[in-house]
Amino acid sequence: MSGATPTDEGRPLTDLGVCEAADAIAGGELSPVSYLDAFLARIDARAETLNAFRTVMVQEARSAALEAEQAVERGEPLGRLHGIPIALKDNIAVRGVPLTASSGFLRDNVAAEDAEVVRRLRDHGAVIVGKLHMAEWAIGATTQNIHYGVGRNAWDLDRTPGGSSGGSGAATGADLVPVALGTDTGGSVRVPASLNGVSGLRPTAGRVSNRGTIPVAWTFDTVGPLARRVEDVARVLEAIEGHDPDDPASADRSGGGYEAAMAEGGQGLRIGVLGPEFRAGLPAETDSLLDAAAATMERLGARIETVEISGLEEAIELTADLMMAEAAAFHAERFAQRPDGFAPDVQARLRRGAAITGPQYGLGREQQRAWTKRVISAIAGLDLLLAPAAPIPAPLIAESDPLATTGVLARFFSTFALARTPALVIPVGLSEQEGLPLGMQLVGRPFEEGTLFRAARAYQRETDWHLRRPPRLGP
Numbered sequence: 001m002s003g004a005t006p007t008d009e010g011r012p013l014t015d016l017g018v019c020e021a022a023d024a025i026a027g028g029e030l031s032p033v034s035y036l037d038a039f040l041a042r043i044d045a046r047a048e049t050l051n052a053f054r055t056v057m058v059q060e061a062r063s064a065a066l067e068a069e070q071a072v073e074r075g076e077p078l079g080r081l082h083g084i085p086i087a088l089k090d091n092i093a094v095r096g097v098p099l100t101a102s103s104g105f106l107r108d109n110v111a112a113e114d115a116e117v118v119r120r121l122r123d124h125g126a127v128i129v130g131k132l133h134m135a136e137w138a139i140g141a142t143t144q145n146i147h148y149g150v151g152r153n154a155w156d157l158d159r160t161p162g163g164s165s166g167g168s169g170a171a172t173g174a175d176l177v178p179v180a181l182g183t184d185t186g187g188s189v190r191v192p193a194s195l196n197g198v199s200g201l202r203p204t205a206g207r208v209s210n211r212g213t214i215p216v217a218w219t220f221d222t223v224g225p226l227a228r229r230v231e232d233v234a235r236v237l238e239a240i241e242g243h244d245p246d247d248p249a250s251a252d253r254s255g256g257g258y259e260a261a262m263a264e265g266g267q268g269l270r271i272g273v274l275g276p277e278f279r280a281g282l283p284a285e286t287d288s289l290l291d292a293a294a295a296t297m298e299r300l301g302a303r304i305e306t307v308e309i310s311g312l313e314e315a316i317e318l319t320a321d322l323m324m325a326e327a328a329a330f331h332a333e334r335f336a337q338r339p340d341g342f343a344p345d346v347q348a349r350l351r352r353g354a355a356i357t358g359p360q361y362g363l364g365r366e367q368q369r370a371w372t373k374r375v376i377s378a379i380a381g382l383d384l385l386l387a388p389a390a391p392i393p394a395p396l397i398a399e400s401d402p403l404a405t406t407g408v409l410a411r412f413f414s415t416f417a418l419a420r421t422p423a424l425v426i427p428v429g430l431s432e433q434e435g436l437p438l439g440m441q442l443v444g445r446p447f448e449e450g451t452l453f454r455a456a457r458a459y460q461r462e463t464d465w466h467l468r469r470p471p472r473l474g475p
Contacts (some may be wrong), residue, residue, distance in 0.1 A: 013038035014175040018084050018232035019169040021178065025083040026070060032068040032083030036127055039085050043129070043176050050161070052170040052470070054090045055098050056130040060291075061085065064127040071458050078148040081239050082125030087177045089165050090131040091138050091214040092223065096120055101214045102134045103333060104147040104341055104410055115212025116247065117181065117223050117240045125240040132167030139215045139327060139346050140164055141191045141406040142397075145203040146343045146447045150397055153195060154470040155436050159394035162192035163410060164216075165226070168195040172226045173437075177234055178225040180404055186323055187413025189224040189443065193425040196392035197437030198470055199456065200226040201233050202413075204446045206251030207469075208237070209244035217326035219251065220319075220417050229467050230426060230456040234258035237449065252451060253447050259449035266458030267301030269451075271380040272380040275306040282391050286438055293459065294386055300458050307385065309378050315371050315415040322364050324353030328446055343347045345402035368418055375419040376445065383451050388412040389425045393436035416443050427465035437468070 008241060013035055028113035040058060047053045063190065091101040093111035095118075099105045118128065125169050133151050134439045135143050141429025143166025151166035153159040154174035161170040165182025169192020182189040184202040201224045206224045215221050225236040236260060244250040262439045273294045277288060291369070293471030298304045321325035328335070328350045335342065335350050355363075379385055390409050416423045431438055458468050 014042055015235045016178070017229045018081065018179050018227055021227070021237055022201065024083060025176065026078050027352070028072060032065040032072070033062070034126065035083060036065040036085050036129070039177055041127065042174070047159065047176055047240055050170045050174060050319060051133055051149050052151065052167040052176060053087070053132055053312065053431070054100060054102065054131045054191070057097060057128060061127050062427045068125055068127060077421060079124030079239070080235055081121065083127060084125070084179065085127045085129045085133050085177050086119065087168070087171055087180045088120060089134050089168050089180070090456055091134065091183060092117065092181060093212040094128055094131065097131060099214070101137050102145050102148050103137050112240045113212070115243050116209035118212065119163055120240045120242070123305055123307045126239070132165070132171055132180060133169055133430040134275040135164035136343050136346055137331070138185065138188060138214070139349055140402050141187065141409040142400050142402050143167070144397065144400065144402050148308065148312060152397070153394045154326070154472070155197065156434070158396055158398065159436070160195065160397050160405070161396065162399055163196040164188040165192050167239055168192055168226050169200070170199065171199045172196065172228065179225055179232055181223055181225055183213060183222045184222055184417065185220045185230045186417050187410040189226060189411050190425040191225050191390055191409050194408070194439035195437060197465060198226050198228050199233050199424065199426045199468070200224060201231045201237060202417065202423045203237060203449060204248055204251070204422045207253070207255065207447065207449070209240050209247045209250050210245040211244055215330055217323040219326065220323050222305065223321065230424070230453055230460055231262060233424070234262065234453045250351070253265070255447070255449070258450050258453045261454045262457035264377070264454055265300065266297055266455060269297065269302040269384070269455055271302050271384055271386050272378060272382040272387045273304055274306035274388070275308045277308045277310060278312055282388055285432060286391055287312050288389060289438055290388060290440055293428045294389050296459060297455065298464055300462060302455070305383070309374055311371070312415065316411065317373070317419055318364055318367055319414040319418040320352070321356050322361065324349050325356040325361050326353070328353030343402070349398065371415065372419045375416070375421060382456055385441055386390065387441040389439035389441045393431040393434055393438055409448060412441060421446055422452060424456055426456045428458065428467070429465055430468065437465070
């Protein structure tokens with residue numbers, strides 16, 4: 001099998017997505033070793049420039065790829081991700097590998113066991129390639145990290161890849177891996193997806209186990225996948241989702257069936273496009289791209305109507321208060337002993353959280369229930385909402401204040417985490433002046449990720465924005 005390829009079209013192996021490659025591997029048409037080596041070569045050539053990886057597990061990955069190849073040759077049963085390379089944000093534990101959360105406090109920390117999502121990936125035959133750079137403690141949307149250096153965007157090395165899963169966005173956007181896992185608290189998967197021109201999912205709260213991840217805010221965090229194609233995101237979600245009785249936040253709800261859902265296409269979907277009140281202040285270019293995406297869905301047979309959700313500004317502030325209160329609780333001892341061990345912007349966020357009183361937190365939870373009802377009511381009679389993603393393309397690092405820029409980039413993301421709904425970002429175009437990716441966000445009812453995948457797959461069949469590559473890094 002070694003050296004076999006699934007196509008004679010001269011495409012680089014790194015162009016192959018998860019589903020295409022996994023099916024080719026299962027059919028004996030693609031060598032897992034060759035597939036991995038193609039990505040390792042790109043990592044070797046580009047990862048340092050992007051500062052995308054914290055750890056590259058070359059020997060471990062090659063050993064796993066060889067085992068995957070031999071399993072195919074022996075005719076063994078194969079998982080849905082058999083032989084697929086995947087990299088993980090460095091707040092997700094991989095046994096025997098450094099687990100730093102890109103923090104100075106954990107510089108010498110090594111994980112004793114796999115996170116639950118890693119165990120499930122291995123059970124499905126995935127090949128773990130390494131750990132990815134991130135914002136310190138996953139707090140912030142710019143990956144301007146004082147401990148391990150600034151993360152960079154493959155579309156323009158002077159720009160941020162977003163955050164906090166910045167390495168996950170950069171690595172998938174530059175085809176260093178076909179899929180990556182990040183974590184999303186207030187937008188940390190969706191911001192990098194939007195800025196790097198890939199697809200990224202925040203699953204419903206409780207859909208995926210958080211056990212073995214380093215938290216930001218316990219009641220907001222979730223693990224989520226990033227990849228170019230939405231069908232690849234769906235396949236990875238199927239592998240990692242499911243109830244974990246050892247995770248108190250895990251929901252005992254069934255999932256799957258995403259491939260069948262995507263086959264239905266856009267005909268008959270009822271989509272609510274969030275209107276002018278919600279989108280107030282959105283740049284005209286981004287606003288028009290959302291309208292164009294809605295028009296595309298309408299041509300595909302969807303029914304489009306305008307809906308509004310009031311109270312966005314208050315919900316943004318509420319989300320930040322609740323998240324940072326939980327983060328301050330998690331870091332209380334470290335922060336009391338060594339506040340200067342945190343970056344200034346992280347210090348500021350933790351101080352904000354520490355200032356939230358018990359009554360304020362309790363009232364905030366009641367206000368969260370009201371906001372959730374408002375969001376769910378907006379979807380009533382519809383299948384999903386179409387909302388803005390990042391309002392602007394990737395900002396220049398030199399002009400980005402981590403606090404202020406995070407507020408801009410996360411504006412349309414954090415409040416859907418407050419509502420505990422699933423949200424999926426996919427690319428919808430390039431900015432006219434900079435030629436940088438812009439995206440849209442699809443929001444659904446809890447545990448209805450299949451509907452989001454259906455709409456996104458219909459859109460990606462009709463467009464090729466998700467297949468555009470950064471021109472500056474070459475093939």
